[in-house]
Amino acid sequence: MATEETGGGMTGYIKHHLHHMEVNGLHVDSIAVKVALALFFVVLFLRVARRATAGVPGKLQCFIEMLVEFVDQMVKETFHGRGRLVAPLALTIFCLVFMMNFMDMLPVDLLPGAYQALSAHPHEAYLRVVPTADLNTTLGMAFTVFLLIQYYGIKHKGLATFFGEFLTAPFHAEGVVGKIACAVPNLLLRLIEEAVRPVSLSLRLFGNMYGGELIFILIACMTLGASLSSGLTYVMMPVQFVADFIWTAFHVLVITLQAFIFMMLTIVYLSMAAEHH
Amino acid sequence: MNIGITLVIQGLAFFAVAWLVMTFGWPNIMSAIEERQKKIADGLAAADRGQKDLDDAKAQAAEIVKEARVKAAQVIDQANRRSNALVDEAKGTASAEADRVVAAARDTIAIDSARARGELRTEVAALAVQGASQLLGREVNAAAHADLLERLAAQIEQGAVAK
Numbered sequence: 239m240a241t242e243e244t245g246g247g248m249t250g251y252i253k254h255h256l257h258h259m260e261v262n263g264l265h266v267d268s269i270a271v272k273v274a275l276a277l278f279f280v281v282l283f284l285r286v287a288r289r290a291t292a293g294v295p296g297k298l299q300c301f302i303e304m305l306v307e308f309v310d311q312m313v314k315e316t317f318h319g320r321g322r323l324v325a326p327l328a329l330t331i332f333c334l335v336f337m338m339n340f341m342d343m344l345p346v347d348l349l350p351g352a353y354q355a356l357s358a359h360p361h362e363a364y365l366r367v368v369p370t371a372d373l374n375t376t377l378g379m380a381f382t383v384f385l386l387i388q389y390y391g392i393k394h395k396g397l398a399t400f401f402g403e404f405l406t407a408p409f410h411a412e413g414v415v416g417k418i419a420c421a422v423p424n425l426l427l428r429l430i431e432e433a434v435r436p437v438s439l440s441l442r443l444f445g446n447m448y449g450g451e452l453i454f455i456l457i458a459c460m461t462l463g464a465s466l467s468s469g470l471t472y473v474m475m476p477v478q479f480v481a482d483f484i485w486t487a488f489h490v491l492v493i494t495l496q497a498f499i500f501m502m503l504t505i506v507y508l509s510m511a512a513e514h515h
Numbered sequence: 516m517n518i519g520i521t522l523v524i525q526g527l528a529f530f531a532v533a534w535l536v537m538t539f540g541w542p543n544i545m546s547a548i549e550e551r552q553k554k555i556a557d558g559l560a561a562a563d564r565g566q567k568d569l570d571d572a573k574a575q576a577a578e579i580v581k582e583a584r585v586k587a588a589q590v591i592d593q594a595n596r597r598s599n600a601l602v603d604e605a606k607g608t609a610s611a612e613a614d615r616v617v618a619a620a621r622d623t624i625a626i627d628s629a630r631a632r633g634e635l636r637t638e639v640a641a642l643a644v645q646g647a648s649q650l651l652g653r654e655v656n657a658a659a660h661a662d663l664l665e666r667l668a669a670q671i672e673q674g675a676v677a678k
Binding site: 293294295297300301303304343344345346347348351454458460461462464466471475478479482483486487490 | 520521522524525526527528529531532535536544545547548549551552555556559
């Protein structure tokens with residue numbers, strides 16, 4: 239593998255792990271994993287929804303009902319505008335982001351290693367399995383949310399009020415002179431505010447997942463290239479195990495929290511867009 | 516290349532976390548799910564029971580109404596019979612009373628007519644004696660001709676009755 243060639247091993251290993259499977263600049267691995275997870279999500283929920291019974295539900299239906307109720311509760315508490323899209327959107331975001339994050343839980347070498355082992359050219363066999371550790375994925379989702387925010391703003395306020403608010407909020411003033419004086423800072427603030435949302439939304443998730451993945455890779459470096467004939471290997475093996483265990487266990491919380499934050503912020507942003515200033 | 520050891524340890528750590536989740540997280544989720552299932556089942560059972568109770572109560576109410584209706588019919592029937600009996604009794608009493616009154620009246624009439632007849636007879640006898648004495652121009656001894664007078668009176672009486 240790449241380790242032998244690049245010397246030191248570690249750098250090559252890390253570089254290899256952070257390299258996307260690319261076709262014409264498209265990160266095929268991120269897209270494939272995301273599509274696969276989305277399909278799984280849709281098929282699972284559709285099956286359960288189709289078999290849903292008004293009587294005593296099965297365990298899976300129960301679980302999904304609890305999930306739906308949890309998200310619905312969040313939306314009801316936060317979002318007061320009109321919009322039947324918000325709750326399903328929030329549920330989809332939560333589940334999908336969670337599942338994509340969950341790919342980080344799998345042993346960091348499992349799928350890439352398997353892919354390398356099966357590939358005819360192991361050195362070029364790049365695979366990253368955590369779509370949310372790819373800025374393209376998170377930015378894409380955040381941009382979709384951004385567009386929805388604008389749509390909800392226009393839908394709830396009308397075009398005139400929506401664009402009027404660019405100049406009249408957050409600073410209010412009496413008189414023509416004051417209004418004109420406030421217009422420029424208002425516009426600037428609004429543009430920054432709008433631009434910051436998708437950026438922060440995507441970077442937060444991406445940073446957490448990328449950092450998490452990187453730490454898994456670094457932990458994996460402890461026994462990288464180790465030989466069972468070396469005494470050091472027997473010291474490093476339990477250390478790696480413990481470190482990996484702790485980080486994985488901790489990461490369970492991180493991935494859930496990040497999925498929840500992404501969902502919650504989406505609801506909050508949409509709710510703010512639907513409100514008059 | 517010895518990614519093997521690394522991967523094995525990663526796998527072990529993964530299963531350790533999976534075990535952790537299975538031991539401490541999973542039971543909580545399962546118990547929440549089971550509690551929810553139980554709640555739903557209980558709720559449905561309670562609803563069924565409520566429905567059944569309602570049906571029972573309705574049936575019971577219908578039964579009671581039916582019974583009451585029968586009883587009312589019986590009471591009305593009884594009352595009718597009683598009133599009929601009363602009317603009959605009253606009718607009986609009244610007709611007996613009427614008979615009695617009629618009988619009493621008849622008795623009175625009979626007594627009165629007998630007395631009147633007696634008086635009439637005496638008067639007829641007196642008139643006959645008086646008439647005879649005027650015809651004869653002398654006194655007729657009523658006592659001497661009592662027998663004759665008596666027969667005459669009886670004849671008049673018979674004539675009156677025949678008329």
